[in-house]
Amino acid sequence: MSKQNxxxxxxxxxxxxxxxxxxxxxxxxxxxxxxxxxxxxxAGKTSVIEAIIKALRNELRITVIEGxxxxxxxxxxxxxxxxxxxxxxxxxxxxxxxxxxxRAINQLDLEAIDLLLVENVGNLICPSAWKLGTHKNVLIAxxxxxxxxxxxxxxxxxxxxxLILNKIDxxxxxxxxxxxxxxxxxxxxxxxxxxxxxDISCRTGEGISDWIEWIQEQKRIQQDFIVETCT
Amino acid sequence: MSKQNxxxxxxxxxxxxxxxxxxxxxxxxxxxxxxxxxxxxxAGKTSVIEAIIKALRNELRITVIEGxxxxxxxxxxxxxxxxxxxxxxxxxxxxxxxxxxxRAINQLDLEAIDLLLVENVGNLICPSAWKLGTHKNVLIAxxxxxxxxxxxxxxxxxxxxxLILNKIDxxxxxxxxxxxxxxxxxxxxxxxxxxxxxDISCRTGEGISDWIEWIQEQKRIQQDFIVETCT
Numbered sequence: 001m002s003k004q005n006x007x008x009x010x011x012x013x014x015x016x017x018x019x020x021x022x023x024x025x026x027x028x029x030x031x032x033x034x035x036x037x038x039x040x041x042x043a044g045k046t047s048v049i050e051a052i053i054k055a056l057r058n059e060l061r062i063t064v065i066e067g068x069x070x071x072x073x074x075x076x077x078x079x080x081x082x083x084x085x086x087x088x089x090x091x092x093x094x095x096x097x098x099x100x101x102x103r104a105i106n107q108l109d110l111e112a113i114d115l116l117l118v119e120n121v122g123n124l125i126c127p128s129a130w131k132l133g134t135h136k137n138v139l140i141a142x143x144x145x146x147x148x149x150x151x152x153x154x155x156x157x158x159x160x161x162x163l164i165l166n167k168i169d170x171x172x173x174x175x176x177x178x179x180x181x182x183x184x185x186x187x188x189x190x191x192x193x194x195x196x197x198x199d200i201s202c203r204t205g206e207g208i209s210d211w212i213e214w215i216q217e218q219k220r221i222q223q224d225f226i227v228e229t230c231t
Numbered sequence: 232m233s234k235q236n237x238x239x240x241x242x243x244x245x246x247x248x249x250x251x252x253x254x255x256x257x258x259x260x261x262x263x264x265x266x267x268x269x270x271x272x273x274a275g276k277t278s279v280i281e282a283i284i285k286a287l288r289n290e291l292r293i294t295v296i297e298g299x300x301x302x303x304x305x306x307x308x309x310x311x312x313x314x315x316x317x318x319x320x321x322x323x324x325x326x327x328x329x330x331x332x333x334r335a336i337n338q339l340d341l342e343a344i345d346l347l348l349v350e351n352v353g354n355l356i357c358p359s360a361w362k363l364g365t366h367k368n369v370l371i372a373x374x375x376x377x378x379x380x381x382x383x384x385x386x387x388x389x390x391x392x393x394l395i396l397n398k399i400d401x402x403x404x405x406x407x408x409x410x411x412x413x414x415x416x417x418x419x420x421x422x423x424x425x426x427x428x429x430d431i432s433c434r435t436g437e438g439i440s441d442w443i444e445w446i447q448e449q450k451r452i453q454q455d456f457i458v459e460t461c462t
Contacts, residue, residue, distance in 0.1 A: 040272045041355045041384060042376030069356060070385050092386060094325060094356040122383070124272045125300060125325040125354055144375035144398065145273030152353070153272060154301050155323060167375065173404060175434075203406075 016130055019098035023105060023133025030110035033222050034118060035215070036096075036132050038156065039140035040149075041122030044166040046074045047202035048140055048211075049117050053081050055212045060114040060219065065104045067096040067121045074119060084108075095126040098133055115219065124149070128156045136218055142167040147177045150184030158188045162196045162214060169201040247361055250329035254336060254364025261341035264453050265349060266446070267327075267363050269387065270371035271380075272353035275397040277305045278433035279371055279442075280348050284312050286443040291345040291450065296335045298327040298352045305350060315339075326357040329364055346450065355380070359387045367449055373398040378408045381415030389419040393427045393445060400432040 027034050039045045046066075053062055064085045066075040069092050078085040086104045088096065101118065108116075118134055120127045139160040141149060144167060150157040157163070163185060171178075182197070189195045196214055200207035258265050270276050277297075284293055295316045297306040300323050309316040317335045319327065332349065339347075349365055351358045370391040372380060375398060381388040388394070394416060402409075413428070420426045427445055431438035 040353075040376075041380055042271065042373075068383055071382055073379050073382060092356070092360075094354070121356070122271075123325070123354060123356055125323070125352070126357075129323075142273075142375065144373065144401065145271075148304050149272055151302050151304060152299055170375065170401065170404060173401060 020133035034134040036134035147181040251364035265365040267365040378412040
């Protein structure tokens, strides 16, 4: 019997990943830092974006891409702050994909952007499986969602670059075991030495400055890298 | 040119819907009332189920099917109340499907069950697209998620049989425009005269009794129907 070729099943995500790679290259060439912000519905993605805009608008040129299954409520909130916002409506789709981001990117003058904030669809499951080509993945948890979420949604809590715990102003009114929550986060990210965690309240402003410093630091690292590779 | 057959694209959901129909028939034959409970992560699905168990355990034989992408935290909470619970792990899947429910149902003695509570995966998008064969669809919203959710997740808010707004004890600490929220719900369900809305707090017990009466009423309607069709 002649030797047969063994068929290789290609990764189902490869088409998406290829486009993500193209996105990344475009962003890198223009020196844009792109951050993918993921969370449950109502955890505070847009509020965190508003906080970044208010803190950094005088130092960085910021643009926002809003992903929603319908409507443009969040894009309007961003535009009210005088910041450029592009709305992606997924038409029922439960996550952003690299191709959607590519179409949005192609509408932008990337050379005029320092920081691109991408608000993913509100969903604690599917977005984690789809690379976009952004540089950093940020997950926003919130106190009212409960302390057991890392254990119940491990794919989302695993491998993000930063974790924000929002709505800490509600801690006095909710049974939330902080130690149990953070143990879950730690267990899922044991191999990761770089996970940054920020306890914040967009409502009171508590903890926001540390989170803003993290964004500034990521931008500095990117700029240093660009300078190094150019000299 | 001879007349050609026009190919008909079969509804992608039809395989699921067929199994859902089988599930419904099995449930009906055994006189089980099955309720599909959907919500965002952390809106309070398990807490609402616990409230139903505590209120009705002496009058109805209750079983719970728990859907999660990983773990069995919620099934354990239910079992701690001495109630039978079956865990469905979707292995990363973002919603329950009729086939998953069928496999769970086949493990149960349906004749020994009056009320079957099905906790769907925590997700405000995908579960709405998958029929399970249950009799009633219930959506749990929660105050901390924000008042704009009906507008942003219309597929989920449209066409449910009951809507619970949980965590109303947090209203004093959160900017939540109740009128705006309920306008959204109403706009999405204009053709529906039967949508019941319950403002509750699982934490304080406020509003729970009205919600429990709704469950009792659905059970009475089912029993009356069975008596009518048998005589």
